[in-house]
Amino acid sequence: MIPELGHYAVVLALAVAIAQMLIPLIGASRALPSWVAVARPAAVAQFAFVAFAFAALMYSYIVSDFSVINVAENSHTLKPMLYKVTGLWGNHEGSLLLWVFMLTAFGAAVALFGGNLPPTLRARVLAVQAAVGVGFYLFILLTSNPFGRILPPPLEGHGLNPLLQDPGLAFHPPFLYLGYVGFSMAFSFAIAALIEGRVDPAWARWVRPWTLAAWCALTLGIALGSWWAYYELGWGGWWFWDPVENASFMPWLLGTALLHTAIVVEKRDALKTWTILLALLTFALSLLGTFLVRSGVLTSVHAFATDPERGVFILLFLVIVVGGSLTLYAIRAPTLGNGGLFQPISREGALIFNNLLLTTACATVFIGTMYPLFLDAVAGAKVSVGPPYFNGTFAPLMVPLIAAMAVGPLLPWKRGDIAGAFGRLKFAFAAAALVALATLYFAWGGPVLAVFGMAVAAWLIVGAAVEFAERVRLFRAPLAETWRRALHLPRAAYGMSIAHAGMGLVVMGIVATSSWEQEKLLIMKPGDRTSIAGYDIAFEGVSNVRGPNYSAARGHYQVTRAGAFIARMEPEQRSYPTPPMQTSEAAIRPRTDGDLYIAIGDPAENGGWATRLYHKPLVHWIWFGAFVMVGGGLISLTDRRHRVGAPARQRGPAVQPDVQAAE
Template sequence: MIAEIGHFALVLALCVAMVQATVPLIGAARGRASWMAVAGAASALQFLFIAVAFAALTNAFVTSDFSVMNVAQNSHTDKPLLYKVAGVWGNHEGSLLLWITILALFGFAVTLFGGNLPPGLKARALAVQAMIAVGFLLFILLTSNPFARVEPPPFNGSGLNPMLQDPGLAFHPPMLYLGYVGFSMAFSFAIAALLEGRVDAAWARWVRPWTLAAWVFLTGGIILGSWWAYYTLGWGGWWYWDPVENASFMPWLAGTALLHSAVVVEKRDALKSWTILLAIVAFGLSLLGTFLVRSGVLTSVHAFATDPARGVFILLLLVLAVGGSFALYAVRAPAMKMGGLFSPISREGSLLLNNVLMATGAATVLLGTLYPLIADALNLGKVSVGPPFFNAVFLPLMAPMVVVMAIGPMMAWKRGDLPGVLSRLKFVGAAALGVAMLVWFLQGGSSGPWWTGAGFALAVWLGLGTLVDLADRTRLIQAPAEAWGRAARLPRSFWGMVLAHLGVAVFIVGLTASSAWTTEHIQTQKIGETVMVGGFGVTLKSVDEVPGPNYTASRGSFEISRGGTVIDVMQPEKRTYRQPPRPTTTAAIRSGFLGDLYVVIGDPDPGKGGHVTRLYFNPCIPWLWAGALLLVIGGLISLADRRHRVGAPTRAGAVRGAKA
């Protein structure tokens, strides 16, 4: 009965979404306040119904109701409770319901916290949000019903994919979807602005917190997924340019560009048309990711469905949403005023340059991801585009972007003084050059990768350049006694930028060192045998069979020594799940400031009387996670800026006129 209630709640949500998509839009066009007010009530009611449906599906998983086909196919009574709950979104139907729930949540949040929005803009934005909801509610009800029954119900379920039975994967999809779907709010505001025919500083002030919230969640979701891949898949890496990894990275790039572009609209009333375009592209790329995961056009560990019929439905949604948006943009964008003019050498110019580089990077990743599909569709043969292509094409685009990231914040608005800024950064440049030469010397000159020194130089340039800008703003050198007071008065958005830029610098250190200097040893290792890796002695002491809640595991015990002294014992596992019967790998990782010792145990090798083991030393990998964490913290601090809570300022003249 509870499953039927959930299904009926989705039908009611669809009816409410249809009302929300039409009545407020007509009211805004005709200036009828009562019709526009329907948007708020409808968004609350829509969220309530969808939340009931999500709760009903969660109840079915927690109580192991195998009469529901979705539960029978993706759960099992032996699963721990955490993975029963994670099973709700560990499949196509449930993940789609989570997608719709978050979509409704963002619309409801605008109703709750958008009291400072103009009624017309708010009504139009919520109507556009409801149009998206209508498409996805039709999709789930017509092709992907999560509450479909199975008769007769099985005694037990098929179980969840063992690779998804991990804490990282339990929290990764919700956070990723909060980012994916969060860009729908920026998209709705962009379409509402096009319909209204007005984009100004106030619009940018209203749209930035929603975009920033989505960006923070998407950043956290991507890093959680990378961390899971690092310690679970057992190959020693954290990013493989998998098509579905790319599908989350592309909207992140577009969203990052959108955040910076919105700053220019807010501060200088410029780049309005470009900002609207980025909002459409960011959400369009999110929809593209949804299509790739569910269409069956690619094979990936991340893919949910392989049903082409579902893929066609989502492709239709993608074409309608993005194609209609671009058509509206083509009609309305030329009528927008250009806004404030600026010199190419200015803060606006630096932000625009980085916008173009990020957009080009996103286009490069898009081309590399879709090219094999295009080639196959045109009968050009099977083509594989992998890490060598992306590393060779994408990373060089990011190098000039990092250079500009240190210069841009120090430039003046409208017209900057590039020689003056470079003069203030001359010691930073010298330090970066010195680090590059030191790295080149330490790795034995040309015997190591040539780009290692460049990577470290970029990290030093950005990190020290950001700190120089902070010192200038607080007058740390000129008036150190007043520096603390000046620092306390700086807006939180500035502190968020500082932490985010420092995070990128720290991330570059981890990326460069781990890519250039990782050492790997793969061998058949006997009990008592020692292998040296990264200055550590790794001795296999024993391999024991241990039971788990719904699996059995071969657990290796490795004694770690350095300089003849035992410093640790590491215990990686090779697990075999009972339902579904599938093996997984869990690596043992010893993290340190300078890197990770990474140990994986594989299958026994009867011929050599030992076990296959993979041992890695990954330099500076913890710096990757630290840099990503700084990015998230920086975004959260920026989100707490008071300007995002009070909305756009009212001009003094308008206030006096209202009082008169």
């Protein structure tokens, strides 16, 4: 009964969404206040129905109701409760329900907390939001019903892919979707603005917090996914340029660009059409990500079970949403007009530079990701584009971007003084030089580019600190004055400095780990010893252990350094019976100088065990830096300027992640 109610709730949500899509839009263009007023209650009702459907499916998972096909295929009675719950979105149908759940949650947030929006703009935003929802409801109801039943119900479920039974991955999709769906807000605002024919600073002020919230969630989602790949896949990589990873990375790159141009619209009333285009494209790429994962168009480790019928539906949906919005853009954008003028060397100029590099970077990732498809479609040839392409094209774009990240915030609006900015960055120069020398000293003979990379990262981190010190006039004004300024500094300024410094940490982590990683692959017999990066590792043997729903061979390794005990490390090779699969649980020991990483593989014929040892310098800085960036974003979200005139609105986006986690 419960699943049928859930199914029915989705049908009701579709009906409400259709009404919410049409009535407010007509009302807004014909100036009918009662029609416009439909938008808010409809958005709340839509959310209530989808939340009910989501809860119904969640219930089926929790009680392991195997008469529901989706539960039978993806759950198992022996699975820990956490993974029963997260199993809901570990599959195509359930993840779509999660998607619309978030979409309607954002819609309801606008309806409830958007009190200070002009009513017609709010109505149009909600109508666009509902239109996106209609597409997804139809997709769910026509091709991917998560509530389908099976008779007779199987006694036991198939279980969830064991690779996915992991806390890092349990929360990776919700955050990723929160990001994707969050960009739908920017999209809806952009479409509403195109319909109204008006983009102004107030509009930008409205869009920014939503974009920022989406960006935070997406950053976190990508970081969690990368972290999961690092410790779970067992070969110690943290980014593979896999099509699906790229699918989440492209909206991130454009979303980051959008975040920055929205500031220009807000502060200077310039770059309006470009900002609108970015908002449209960011969401288009989010949808494209959904398409790539589910259609089977590209080969990927992440692909859900693919089904051409679904692919056709998503493509159609993509054509309507993206094609429709770009058509609207082509017609209306020229009428928007452009605002304030500025010199190339200025804050605006720096932000355009940032946008240019970010969109170019996004384009290179896009080309690399889609090239195999294009070539297959045009010439019928099969190729795959690998990391060498991406590393070779992406890194050179990042270097000027990072170098400019330290300079841009020091330039004033309209017209800047580059010499003055560089003058104030002398500490950053000194820090970069120092780090370069230190790198040369500690890693003599290593890659020259690595020295450069570390220096650029240091430049960025210290540059962010210099910018902050400038703002509070540290050491220039009396300390009391500095303190007073620090207290009155907008939270957004704190957020920016923190996020930029976080980016610097990420870069350091990436440079260090890709330049000085050490790897050893060998067969070890009990009693064997080896050493890596100054650590001595002794293999003591293997014991068999049983987990709640798996059995494992656990290797025992003792790590010492210069005779002193450091750690015992116990990687596992797990075997799951349902579905039959082996996973590798690497043992990772974070140390100040980097991670020690041991993965155990198959037994060899002579009684030894395949062992993979890595030393990965500073690798955890990558995720730490990403978390710092998210932290900066969240602090910026709490800026009171986002709240002015809308005291309660802030709760919407900022609190969302916790709501998800608690569910």
